Amino acid sequence: MNDDTVLKIIKLNKVYKVQSASFFTKAVVHAVKDVSFMIKKGEILGLVGESGSGKTTIGKQIVGLGKPTSGTIQFRGKDILTFTPKEKRANRVKIQMIFQDAYSSLNPRKNIFDILEKPILVNHIASKRDAGVYIDHLLDLVGLPRSSKDKYPHEFSGGQRQRIGIARALSLKPELLVCDEPTSALDVSIQAQILNLLKEIRDELKLSMLFIGHGLGAVSYVSDRIAVMNQGRIVEIAESAELFRHPLHPYTKVLKEAIPIASPLIKSMKAEENARTQWDPNDASPLELVDQQTHHYVKSSILKGTGS
Amino acid sequence: MEHLLQIDHLDTTYTVHSEERILVHDVCLHLDKGETLCLVGESGSGKSLTMLSVLGLLKNNGRITSGSIRFENQELQNLSDRELDKIRGSKISMIFQDALTSLNPVFTVRNQIEEIIDAHLNLSRKAKKKKVIDLLNQVGLSDHELILKKYPHELSGGQRQRVLIAIALACHPKVLIADEPTTALDVTIQAEIMNLLDQLKRELNMALILITHDMGLVAQMADRVAVMYAGEIIEEANVNDIFLRPKHPYTKALLQSIPDIEHSKAKKIEPIKGRVPENYDQIKGCRFADRCAFRQPACTQNVQSLKKLQESQVRCQFAEQLLNGE
Structure with a gap:
């Protein structure tokens, strides 16, 4: 340490x-x-x-x-x-x-x-x-x-x-x-x-x-960094610019989409009806490093799921 | 063209500690069918005070001291309380920020939706039942029987706000006033409620007045925007003009104080110095002058009035010079 x-x-x-x-x-x-x-x-x-x-x-x-x-x-x-x-x-x-x-x-x-x-x-x-x-x-x-x-x-x-x-x-x-x-x-x-x-x-x-x-x-x-929590667990953590530019966990994506952006030219604030079925709230898999540079970690089950 | 709702030079005065205070001053607004005004x-x-004035919901120590409020060519101030009751909750509805305190804790959802139907519409029991179900469907609450039996405290924040919207929509209002309806909710739920309002507005061809302090919501929802500061409208324009070509220094400052999620590190937000003056009704000149980066000596001496500048209405005598990059 x-x-x-x-x-x-x-x-x-x-x-x-x-x-x-x-x-x-x-x-x-x-x-x-x-x-x-x-x-x-x-x-x-x-x-x-x-x-x-x-x-x-x-x-x-x-x-x-x-x-x-x-x-x-x-x-x-x-x-x-x-x-x-x-x-x-x-x-x-x-x-x-x-x-x-x-x-x-x-x-x-x-x-x-x-x-x-x-x-x-x-x-x-x-x-x-x-x-x-x-x-x-x-x-x-x-x-x-x-x-x-x-x-x-x-x-x-x-x-x-x-x-x-x-x-x-x-x-x-x-x-x-x-x-x-x-x-x-x-x-x-x-x-x-x-x-x-x-x-x-x-x-x-x-x-x-x-x-x-x-x-x-x-x-x-x-x-500097942001940790995203959902139902008691941290699901994703990364440097703040990186997190919203390249969100990986579906919950982070839902969060990002929901933000009303202060520009009439960008359409934001989307709410998908069944967005919450895209991830398991009891997902106990550990956080896994995605990118060393930006200290980006996400639940490992997400990485397996997308095959990347 | 006749507007659906037209407010002209509205002054609302409150008596606070036996002092007369003009808390809303010279407000002029209009609203057309099917449009969203933020x-x-x-x-x-x-x-909020402006909208409460429209609905005649001011407290005992408050009253409208000048100006007119016309809805469908009818002066609302001339109406008696009983006549006004026929408009309130039916042609003009309002939903409030705190859905929990707006709902009565000792009645079920069914009671509270039926109450408004009983008050304004004369429906048979069967028709009423169908109406309640229709309303729940409209606001996206699908589990009817379960929801109807519940008391407000058993619902989530988002569900409560949906119930309030259902109540507000019961009589097909022409105008829906939403006073910070999502401030107490999470962003994801906020997005759901706002999308719902937008969709209902289109389906029912309603006009929507959205009261908010969130410029993000304004950008996403509004057709037209009125920016208020210290009891006055300081700029009014369509949404693109407000965000892309703001003319009043306060509007500009407000836009610069919003953090942006993707470029947050690169762009330093510029807070507006100081705070809203307390006894703003006693200020003779521009009420924003104290905090304004472009203040001139004349600002504090001259009474500022709303003037047309390009497509906007602006309450700043130097707006045009600022625009030309003086």
Whole structure:
């Protein structure tokens, strides 16, 4: 394993027990099935798929909000699932998360200074005396005026709230940022601001990110590589330009076709009625390398099926 | 030519904290039979409010303060609520973004489709039953008996939206207003719903007003486009003109802020700086001036009005100069 691998996930499985139709029995939802991938230092990996495909579940397992049923999550070479509580606490600082709904993830009764100061003090990132200067620096980094410190979350617009969420995540100097649909609640013009901000931060701080999203345009814009999930499994993974130029898995093709392209000259947004019968949702075959150059992997059953 | 629906100089005022705020200003729109008009803009730009004004669905603190709304040569504002009820849901239907909250959780799909038929059409039990099945077929829900017995929470997001469309279509509307009908859905389901709307529009010769903030959907669906910003229409043109020859700086900026999946690495998206002004009704000049890359001193002083420029209507006094590459 290379030294620059920040996150490595091997055969991750997550099974949830849910209430079934009958009161006395429990049903089982296999949310994540045999998922493996890795993220290098400074790399942004996009994770796309429809709702219920398990994207967010993976993100949650990585930041420690839930325990996987089986599999390993290695962060800088160490399996975080075998950590003692003390190690876990130390590690938690290194992996931070940005949420979809920035508003509900900010305490409405605290001003921005307090919201940002608390994690800094708790984790000894800066002393109480230096916290003010550090917070100014963070606000500069995410493009908010320093005067924001005295304001409360409700005084900000959606885009600004997301910037606060990003500032809070960055305050602990993480090495990995899990972004769970950070722009899906924002308007396009504001979405563009946040996407560019995330890219700038990556370049500046050499951060690694897992960018979960269903807006394919946004995901392909920020990501170096994209993994496509369908029903709990990764079905295809490749560099982002390659993935949409040469999609191999039928689900990736369906996704691509469905995107409304912002040009009246290109006819897109096709929906085939029986598209979903083109692949087996329980296809357990491993991912196989198609192209070394573009790191293109796809389910091996697809390659056999087409005979290529 | 007479238009099916014609809105002239519409102002909608809301009283917020005992302050009068004109949230929709000087909106002029028209819609012809069988055409798709897309109303596009960021949240809070007044798209939905414009359409709610048309249907007389404003909240108690809102009212239309000037302008006219004519549907089939009839001024809608002069109608009583009862007269309006005959048009709403029958000649003009609307579907909303959140299909789950639009459906009543304690009634089955059958109840909810039959309700609209009972309200507007006088059908026998047998004819009603057939009508319900026909509607389900139209919106692509084939497993009739099963679907009809279900409650909204038992349906998927796409199925719920299809049920809403079925309800909206029950009385053969001439105009269907769809307010962000697919924002909450996955792209693949979105494509299915949009194709369905497009196909139904053709089959039934309906006019469709699609409210959206997704320029991709606009490009794929629209015949004509009206771009709204801060309560005003700032550009209106046919779809090709909007995308290939945008004239208002806001339309241009909006198009540049969309990530493109295939050339994403090569093309850096240009976000629009700042955000939509809060008390936009108090701005005297151009409401976009603050964020505009081509701002002139005159922009903030002169009241801007929609003017014809080539095939478009543009609310920017410098549009022509910009076009000529000044």
